[in-house]
Amino acid sequence: MTDPVGGLTPVSTRVMNLATFLAQSARRDPDGIALVMGDVRWTWGQWNARADALAHALQTRFRLQKGDRVMCQSQNCTEMMQAMFAVWRAGGVWVPANFRQTPEEVAYLTQASGASLMFCNAGFPDHAAACGVTTLAFGTAEFGPSVDVITAENMGQRPQVAAVDRDDPCWFFFTSGTTGRPKASVLTHGQMAFVVTNHLADLMPGLTGDDASLVVAPLSHGAGVHQLTQVARGVKTILLPTERFDVAQVWDLVRDWRVSTMFTVPTILKLLVEHPSTARADTSSLRYVIYAGAPMYRVDQQKALQTLGPVLVQYFGLGEVTGNITVLPAHLHQTEDSPQARIGTCGHARTGIEIQIQDDQGREVAPGETGEICCIGPAVFAGYYRNPEANAKSFRDGWFRTGDLGHMDDQGFVYITGRQSDMFISGGSNVYPREIEEKILTHPAISEVAVLGVPDPLWGEIGWAVCVANAPVAEEDLAAFLDGKLSRYKMPKRFLFWDALPKSAYGKITKKMIRAELEARGMIA
Structure with missing residues (x-):
């Protein structure tokens, strides 16, 4: 690509491999607690060494090549976090499935992504059988070698960390398939580095190693992106001890670990706020309770603010832009319906993102007029994997078309009306x-x-x-x-x-x- 001003060709498009975030945190604080699940504690040094060992095995024993896709079928667990960074370090592409999907659904994702290797929790033998690819197990299972055993056998070995360019894929982020079959949004190392930086700037400024983050949603999607951001700042990650969602247990963990950040969706936040145990909970450590995935109804938002205090942060964005379209920071959330409160807004444009409300012909509409929410910026994905028809529908003149309807006021605050398909x-x-x-x-x-x-x-x-x-x-x-x-x-x-x-x-x-x-x-x- 040539620069139109200076006639220069970029010397390099190489970027940092995302797995370097883990290595950097381990170098800064090797003995600090990084990952917690029940009685399990991993330090940053241990987590990084485990990722190294597994990445080495992926390259040497399983012959993983740069760009190879690796499926993952598992509920949240420490080994899942290890595997994600090992796959990136070895040059592979992380392809996580939501663990609640059926074997047939995960088999489709495996086939659609072209994955040749799979991580699978021992509790999902039917999923492993349905996918029919080489499988590594989290825990002891008959369908494949245990990740713990592989890690122990390779402990102390260092992989060849894959060199990556800005547009090299790192993650296939499957859509939820609200229309038709799920599609694989291709996220890249360069794009995700921007997303991490943007999350830290817009959603959770000022995080340090003294912070702790509680995971209450599946790591396969938005929660996994959130935790990658925590790793970048050396924030300890607390996983629920089981897949059962127990609100009282959530508040116990918030108290015991002085949890300061959480990522959730409005339905889960509503459950947290309305549960009887919340009235007795110590939530004083919370600084950022981030919700996304769907707009939050005003009455629920007000109750959450009254219960938890001024800690809510909302963002709007699809998997295709990894959440990076708008942000409504904590100081713009208001409990009272005053004339100054922007009731119903999902916030203003994220740093580095431009938003337009467009009509059917792609023309920008006036403030207050309803149209399709479209955006451009470094957070926008590389496109859908092997799906030119979907790509043609989703982009127009370089703008990504979200499929969401809304309007923008004259100060740039966006209000979502709903999905085009819902109207x-x-x-x-x-x-x-x-x-x-x-x-x-x-x-x-x-x-x-x-x-x-x-x-x-x-x-x-x-x-x-x-x-x-x-x-x-x-x-x-x-x-x-x-x-x-x-x-x-x-x-x-x-x-x-x-x-x-x-x-x-x-x-x-x-x-x-x-x-x-x-x-x-x-x-x-």
């Missing part, structure tokens, strides 16, 4: 479910809700609200409560009450799953 048209008018859901959730009896459009012979589509109630409430009660709060064309025509809303493996309420459940119940065709 429906009733009587010729666009209806955005999120606005309706916000209003419904102000009713004291409603704890969760999802509004979606269903076919109607007269209006084209009408809204149905699927609700979870924590106290008795009738359809007519909700309709009366909303009367005057919504335009008539936005008013749901039906209110359904379920015991729970279906959630994806990532803890998100997805309209696709709710629609499928309605079809299974014979309520819609």
